[in-house]
Amino acid sequence: xxxxxxxxxxxxxxxxxxxxxxxxxxxxxxxxxxxxxxxxxxxxxxxxxxxxxxxxxxxxxxxxxxxxxxxxxxxxxxxxxxxxxxxxxxxxxxxxxxxxxxxxxxxxxxxxxxxxxxxxxxxxxxxxxxxxxxxxxxxxxxxxxxxxxxxxxxx
Amino acid sequence: xxxxxxxxxxxxxxxxxxxxxxxxxxxxxxxxxxxxxxxxxxxxxxxxxxxxxxxxxxxxxxxxxxxxxxxxxxxxxxxxxxxxxxxxxxxxxxxxxxxxxxxxxxxxxxxxxxxxxxxxxxxxxxxxxxxxxxxxxxxxxxxxxxxxxxxxxxxxxxxxxxxxxxxxxxxxxxxxxxxxxxxxxxxxxxxxxxxxxxxxxxxxxxxxxxxxxxxxxxxxxxxxxxxxxxxxxxxxxxxxxxxxxxxxxxxxxxxxxxxxxxxxxxxxxxxxxxxxxxxxxxxxxxxxxxxxxxxxxxxxxxxxxxxxxxxxxxxxxxxxxxxxxxxxxxxxxxx
Numbered sequence: 001x002x003x004x005x006x007x008x009x010x011x012x013x014x015x016x017x018x019x020x021x022x023x024x025x026x027x028x029x030x031x032x033x034x035x036x037x038x039x040x041x042x043x044x045x046x047x048x049x050x051x052x053x054x055x056x057x058x059x060x061x062x063x064x065x066x067x068x069x070x071x072x073x074x075x076x077x078x079x080x081x082x083x084x085x086x087x088x089x090x091x092x093x094x095x096x097x098x099x100x101x102x103x104x105x106x107x108x109x110x111x112x113x114x115x116x117x118x119x120x121x122x123x124x125x126x127x128x129x130x131x132x133x134x135x136x137x138x139x140x141x142x143x144x145x146x147x148x149x150x151x152x153x154x155x
Numbered sequence: 156x157x158x159x160x161x162x163x164x165x166x167x168x169x170x171x172x173x174x175x176x177x178x179x180x181x182x183x184x185x186x187x188x189x190x191x192x193x194x195x196x197x198x199x200x201x202x203x204x205x206x207x208x209x210x211x212x213x214x215x216x217x218x219x220x221x222x223x224x225x226x227x228x229x230x231x232x233x234x235x236x237x238x239x240x241x242x243x244x245x246x247x248x249x250x251x252x253x254x255x256x257x258x259x260x261x262x263x264x265x266x267x268x269x270x271x272x273x274x275x276x277x278x279x280x281x282x283x284x285x286x287x288x289x290x291x292x293x294x295x296x297x298x299x300x301x302x303x304x305x306x307x308x309x310x311x312x313x314x315x316x317x318x319x320x321x322x323x324x325x326x327x328x329x330x331x332x333x334x335x336x337x338x339x340x341x342x343x344x345x346x347x348x349x350x351x352x353x354x355x356x357x358x359x360x361x362x363x364x365x366x367x368x369x370x371x372x373x374x375x376x377x378x379x380x381x382x383x384x385x386x387x388x389x390x391x392x393x394x395x396x397x398x399x400x401x402x403x404x405x406x407x408x409x410x411x412x413x414x415x416x417x418x419x420x421x422x423x424x425x426x427x428x429x430x431x432x433x434x435x436x437x438x439x440x441x442x443x444x445x446x447x448x449x450x451x452x453x454x455x456x457x458x459x460x461x462x463x464x465x466x467x468x469x470x471x472x473x474x475x476x477x478x479x480x481x482x483x484x485x486x487x488x489x490x
Binding site: 050051053054056072074076077078079080081102148149150151153 | 182183184185186187191195196199218219221222224225235238239242378379417418419422439442
């Protein structure tokens with residue numbers, strides 16, 4: 001588990017599993033499960049977005065592309081897409097979560113969003129943060145970016 | 156062509172031409188197929204009370220303040236503004252929690268607000284109830300716009316805002332702002348009384364008696380973990396009736412659909428009705444609305460400022476001039 005901390009406030013500490021992969025722009029996690037990939041939103045992304053009010057995804061069976069939207073979300077601080085870490089086909093959607101996206105605020109790793117059959121997994125994963133060191137390096141830059149925009153109020 | 160609400164649509168086209176304004180200030184990251192805001196802060200919200208609010212309204216409980224920058228002193232406000240400007244930002248929405256009397260404690264910030272204007276920044280303020288001193292102070296500071304929620308039912312003021320005040324106190328604030336020459340954009344929260352339509356018509360009537368630069372309509376959006384969580388907001392169709400009423404009542408005043416409204420399909424339907432009722436602008440339009448505006452023959456103008464900063468000059472039809480000047484659209488904002 002990569003532990004990321006930006007200050008003393010409890011809400012400013014995030015856990016990102018180091019055996020997951022991450023789509024950096026939208027903080028979508030990807031967990032490889034055999035020949036399937038499960039996806040959701042990472043802890044920092046959920047913090048940055050705030051309370052999720054709405055979620056939509058493409059339907060099961062739809063082909064999706066790496067770095068392109070597989071759905072979108074709306075929250076107190078974010079209206080925009082969720083981009084996929086990998087290309088492939090949506091096999092399953094977590095309908096409970098899509099119907100009540102606040103579940104992601106409660107447990108963002110337990111409440112996955114889509115299950116995907118990847119089409120070029122090895123290639124797609126090759127440039128995604130994975131492992132404690134890579135995740136911490138990526139998140140250090142991410143925190144610096146947020147700090148430069150006055151978006152981190154953690155002390 | 157999608158259906159329009161004929162009378163209101165015609166009023167808007169006669170008085171404002173084909174322009175429709177879309178807004179996405181930096182209160183949110185916003186990205187749809189038709190419009191996205193920049194990743195750098197451009198127009199940011201600041202709370203002069205941090206997360207503190209004495210009213211603790213039933214639908215909010217101070218939660219909206221949490222996403223704002225905190226300026227606990229005028230000096231902190233100026234520091235935030237300097238960093239914003241250094242990064243290319245252009246303006247601030249100065250807000251805050253309310254004191255128990257319904258005012259936002261802005262008086263100590265008046266001098267700093269004037270300095271923000273001297274820096275060349277756009278300044279919008281959420282005032283809450285104002286007294287003579289604050290109205291004069293805001294005028295002296297030269298703020299670009301004062302925004303105040305106007306409530307038209309005493310029971311809403313009491314039961315939702317927990318405020319010992321009356322509709323007359325809200326109208327007095329409007330009067331003081333007007334008398335002092337402060338450009339004012341009143342807001343009306345549709346469905347504020349636990350989702351019911353209660354004081355909206357009265358609020359519009361009150362506003363009609365005062366000089367305002369624009370009228371901003373928003374919908375009740377109960378926050379999670381508040382007493383109103385689970386309260387049904389007004390339906391899009393109910394809101395649409397208020398849009399139409401407002402358009403007829405304020406034929407020459409820009410009317411905007413502001414930031415707050417329920418998400419998802421509700422939002423798309425609400426935004427569609429706003430277009431059809433001839434509103435002048437929409438903040439954070441739902442996915443597909445920019446495209447729908449095009450299908451209706453409207454010409455989108457995009458901005459990352461607060462929608463209340465619209466001016467009548469901006470909103471009036473200038474299509475011919477713009478087309479001539481830029482070959483296709485306005486050189487500043489039409490995308």
